[in-house]
Amino acid sequence: MQDIRLRIVTALLLTLSAFFSLAGAAFVFLWWITCSGKVSEIMRMRMILPVAGMLAFFSAVLSLTGGDGVSYFLRMMVIVLIGSWVYAEQRSGEFLHLGVWLLGKRTGFELGMLADMAMQTLHLMVRDFDTIRVAQNLKKAGPAKKTLVPAGLVLVTSALSRADHTAELMAVRGYRDGGSLCPRFFTTRGDIVRCLVALCILIITAIPVSEFFILYR
Numbered sequence: 001m002q003d004i005r006l007r008i009v010t011a012l013l014l015t016l017s018a019f020f021s022l023a024g025a026a027f028v029f030l031w032w033i034t035c036s037g038k039v040s041e042i043m044r045m046r047m048i049l050p051v052a053g054m055l056a057f058f059s060a061v062l063s064l065t066g067g068d069g070v071s072y073f074l075r076m077m078v079i080v081l082i083g084s085w086v087y088a089e090q091r092s093g094e095f096l097h098l099g100v101w102l103l104g105k106r107t108g109f110e111l112g113m114l115a116d117m118a119m120q121t122l123h124l125m126v127r128d129f130d131t132i133r134v135a136q137n138l139k140k141a142g143p144a145k146k147t148l149v150p151a152g153l154v155l156v157t158s159a160l161s162r163a164d165h166t167a168e169l170m171a172v173r174g175y176r177d178g179g180s181l182c183p184r185f186f187t188t189r190g191d192i193v194r195c196l197v198a199l200c201i202l203i204i205t206a207i208p209v210s211e212f213f214i215l216y217r
Contacts, residue, residue: 001089001188001190001191001194001195002185002186002187002188002191003185003186003187003188003191004090004094004095004097004098004185005098005101005185006187006191006192006194006195007086007089007191008086008098009195009198010194010195010198011082011083011085011086013195013198013199013201013202014028014031014032014082014198014201014202015079015082015083016202016205017198017201017202017205017206018075018078018079018082019075019079020205020206021075021205022071022074022075023205024075024201024202024204024205025074025075025078027201027204027205028078028082028201029078029081031194031197031198031201032078032081032082032085035194035197036085048080048084051080052077052080055072055073055076055077055080056073058072059072059073059076087119087122090119092116092119092120093116094116095112095113095115095116095119096109096112096113096115096116096181097112097181097183097184097185098112098183099111099112099113099115100112100181100183101183101185105180105181109181117166121159121162121163124158124159124162125155125158125159128154128155128158129155132154132155
């Protein structure tokens with residue numbers, strides 16, 4: 001989706017639908033397969049498997065305590081897929097335009113800039129993680145459990161160092177608060193259709209079929 005405004009609204013609608021019920025999660029999963037256009041790219045993300053493992057652990061605990069762990073796992077995994085789709089669709093500068101459009105050139109500019117900087121940091125951390133894995137494979141560093149903590153420390157240290165350099169650069173250039181920007185968005189017909197489909201999924205999920213016929217009568 002080209003328009004970040006419709007993308008955020010669509011993600012919110014789909015997340016609510018998946019959270020409400022297992023049937024809603026099934027509809028959202030079908031939407032993700034047919035409308036996201038990023039299935040192969042998302043499935044190549046290395047963070048999917050660790051998140052799935054964590055959700056499986058909590059689902060098992062929920063099942064052992066008498067809850068519906070299977071339903072929880074399936075619904076949360078669909079929500080994770082939607083979040084991954086939003087991440088894959090994100091482009092540099094979009095949150096800045098969205099913040100200014102939503103909250104103005106002062107508060108909106110700052111919040112949008114922070115969101116864009118956070119996404120940039122996340123992209124760089126993913127790149128650093130891939131580099132660390134390549135280096136570990138070349139050095140044959142041993143089991144991943146032994147290198148997990150050092151790798152995490154490297155990622156956190158690098159992120160803090162970049163944040164410090166960015167803050168110094170902004171201070172040197174005299175930035176204080178706010179900024180001037182004319183938000184621009186490119187909306188396609190496909191964006192509108194996908195958002196409307198997500199809205200229909202939420203309506204179907206929130207209102208059971210039996211109640212819908214009662215209201216119709």
